[in-house]
Amino acid sequence: MKDRTLLMIPGPVEFEPDVLQAFGASTNSHVAPGFIEIFGKALQKMREVWLCPSGQPFIMAGSGTLAMDVAGANLIEPGDKALVISTGYFGDRYSDLLQRYGAEVKCLSASVGDIVSPEEIENELKTNNYKLLTFTHVDTSSAVLVDPVPIGKLGKKYGVITVLDGVCSVAGEEIRQEEWGIDVVLTASQKAIGVPPGLALLMVSDNVINNWNRRSPVRNYYADWNNWLPVMKAYEEGKPSYFGTPPVNHICALYTSLCHILDEGMQKRFERHKKTGLAVRKAIRAIGLEQLPANMDISANTLTAPYYPDGITGQKLITEIQKAGVIVAGGLHPENRDKYFRIGHMGSVNKADILATIGAIETGLKKCGYNFETGIGVSTIQDIL
Ligand code: PMP
Numbered sequence: 358m359k360d361r362t363l364l365m366i367p368g369p370v371e372f373e374p375d376v377l378q379a380f381g382a383s384t385n386s387h388v389a390p391g392f393i394e395i396f397g398k399a400l401q402k403m404r405e406v407w408l409c410p411s412g413q414p415f416i417m418a419g420s421g422t423l424a425m426d427v428a429g430a431n432l433i434e435p436g437d438k439a440l441v442i443s444t445g446y447f448g449d450r451y452s453d454l455l456q457r458y459g460a461e462v463k464c465l466s467a468s469v470g471d472i473v474s475p476e477e478i479e480n481e482l483k484t485n486n487y488k489l490l491t492f493t494h495v496d497t498s499s500a501v502l503v504d505p506v507p508i509g510k511l512g513k514k515y516g517v518i519t520v521l522d523g524v525c526s527v528a529g530e531e532i533r534q535e536e537w538g539i540d541v542v543l544t545a546s547q548k549a550i551g552v553p554p555g556l557a558l559l560m561v562s563d564n565v566i567n568n569w570n571r572r573s574p575v576r577n578y579y580a581d582w583n584n585w586l587p588v589m590k591a592y593e594e595g596k597p598s599y600f601g602t603p604p605v606n607h608i609c610a611l612y613t614s615l616c617h618i619l620d621e622g623m624q625k626r627f628e629r630h631k632k633t634g635l636a637v638r639k640a641i642r643a644i645g646l647e648q649l650p651a652n653m654d655i656s657a658n659t660l661t662a663p664y665y666p667d668g669i670t671g672q673k674l675i676t677e678i679q680k681a682g683v684i685v686a687g688g689l690h691p692e693n694r695d696k697y698f699r700i701g702h703m704g705s706v707n708k709a710d711i712l713a714t715i716g717a718i719e720t721g722l723k724k725c726g727y728n729f730e731t732g733i734g735v736s737t738i739q740d741i742l
Contacts (some may be wrong), residue, residue, distance in 0.1 A: 362679060366686040367497045367525060367632065367660040367701035370546035373456050373617055380553055380610035385497060387605050388597035390552065395612045396592040396603065402615040403560060406550075407527065407542055408623060409534035414581075415589055418604040421426040421524035421545030423580070424557035425454055426692070428541050429440040430577035431569070432489055432676040435459030439489040440481055442473050444503055445496030446689050447522060458576055460489070468693050470499060470649045474708045475507035482515040488516045494526035498689035500662035500699065501650050518565055525559070526547060528618050529659040530705040531627040540565045546607065549630075549659060551614040551702040554609050595650035617705070633702050634658025636741040637642055640715045645712045649690070649697055662688070664696055677721035683714050692739065708742045 364371050365470055372380075385392040389538070402413040417423065418731040433439060439460040441452040444467045449461045465473045478683060481491075484710060490512060495502050505521055512519035513699040518542040523532060528742055529549030538639060539562075546556035566586075570701070575581040591598030618626060638656055641663045649662040675698060678685055684702070688694035700714060715734040722729065 361682075363683045363710060363713055363717075365683050365701050365706075365710065366459065367699050367703070368545070369433070369554050370548060370551070370552060370701055370704045370706065371710070372551055373614065373705050376551060376610045376614045376617070377553075379613040380606050382606070382609065384605050385609075388599075392591055392605060392609070393595055393597055393603065396608050397595055398591075399608055400589060401610040402612070402619060403558065406534065406535045406618055406623065407560040408536065408613060409542070409560050409562070409564040412534065412719065413437045413563065413566045413586070413589065415557075415559040415561070415585055416608060417557045417559075417608070418555060419557035420547075420554060421543070421557065421711070422450070423521075424524070424543035424545060424559050425451060425522060426577065427544055427557060427559055427580040427582075428491075429454050429458055429460075429581040430528050430575050432518055432520070432541075433458040433460045434563075434571055434573050436461065437488040438463070439483055439491065439694065440465065440478075440485075441488045442478060442492035442501055442503070442508070443467065444472060444493055445525070446498035446499040446691060447496050448493045449691070451491045451493070451522065455491070456487070463487075468499060468502070469690060469696060470651045471548070472501060472503055472655050475511065478508065479511055482511060482517060487515070487517045489520060491520040491522065493522040494530060494532070495523075495657040495659055496527040497660060497699070498691075499649050500590075500657045500660050502526075502655050502657040505539055506537055508682050512540065525657070525659050525703075528632045531631075535559060535562070546611060548701075550611070551617065551704040552607060552610045556606060560690075561576050595633065621731060630658040632742065633706060634661070636738050637700060637702055637711060637715070639662045639741060640737040641718075643737045644715075644719065644734045645729050661700045662697050663700070663703065664729045665698065666722070669722070669727055671698060674698070674721050674725050677724040678717045680724075681717035681720040683717035685714070685718070708738075711742065712738055728741060
């Protein structure tokens with residue numbers, strides 16, 4: 358028997374074999390013509406995946422937190438007012454991060470499993486002259502999905518720069534950056550983008566990039582767009598350029614994965630994630646477990662967050678699920694992290710992965726003594742997918 362487990366956490370996820378081959382190929386020079394072409398094409402394909410034809414893409418070595426940092430460092434100056442919409446752990450992180458750059462931050466926090474309504478956001482925007490608004494499309498700690506459409510509109514109405522943390526959503530949840538008027542959409546490689554951890558990816562609207570002028574230098578040397586903008590532009594024009602050595606293997610893997618994503622097509626990909634998310638939520642409900650998001654309308658399609666049944670300890674259940682061949686993740690929300698677990702289902706996840714995952718969860722629950730109709734979760738998946 359192969360010693361193989363399925364990685365179903367909310368990132369990193371399972372990756373396509375040819376993405377891993379590109380990642381593991383011998384490393385080219387970062388100024389070799391072949392690599393320049395791949396880097397340039399990856400930047401162009403990002404615009405198609407983000408649905409932002411006139412945006413400025415950035416590919417940098419780092420994780421999702423660096424992508425958040427890059428937006429914060431470049432767009433905030435001491436004394437600027439920033440509004441953070443928090444639906445969990447990562448919203449709170451953005452609040453801390455922006456304060457480091459001297460922002461006066463107001464954080465509107467949703468209660469666990471809920472959202473902040475567009476009306477509340479608008480009321481706050483009316484009272485203060487905000488420069489920046491950040492929100493988390495899918496907060497990976499709560500599995501809550503925020504609708505970017507009203508927030509994009511409010512950003513335009515009040516002249517506020519909108520930043521969408523899409524680390525757990527880009528290339529999974531529906532995002533139409535340009536049509537929806539979101540200024541910055543950022544992510545990392547290890548989730549629905551489908552590349553091993555190590556890339557920070559941002560798309561910045563032409564409006565923000567063309568009007569970007571500051572009173573003071575960017576307070577983060579590495580993150581400064583003055584250093585990276587010429588590099589991104591040069592590679593897209595087929596010319597080498599240097600500020601810091603680009604992560605060559607990561608970028609080759611990114612190019613391969615972006616090709617897969619676009620071969621599937623964005624609309625189909627959004628629909629597949631919606632259907633998968635719905636199937637998992639319904640299967641979990643059929644098994645009898647409650648979930649963190651308050652209702653289906655604000656539930657993410659990239660991950661699911663079920664509460665443990667009464668009397669079952671988290672670590673025991675997660676260990677039993679793993680013994681049945683599937684790795685899931687524990688909770689992360691600071692208020693109730695010991696009460697729930699998380700199942701990631703994004704990127705190239707397929708029906709067989711979902712069946713195996715729900716089967717392993719049923720097996721784990723049985724082993725822990727939970728009473729339910731065996732097979733009800735699996736048959737729910739079979740009916741929907
Ligand atoms: N934002 C969200 C919504 C995330 O899910 C994560 C990672 N789980 C981050 C930011 C931070 O990304 P990273 O761990 O790659 O730094």
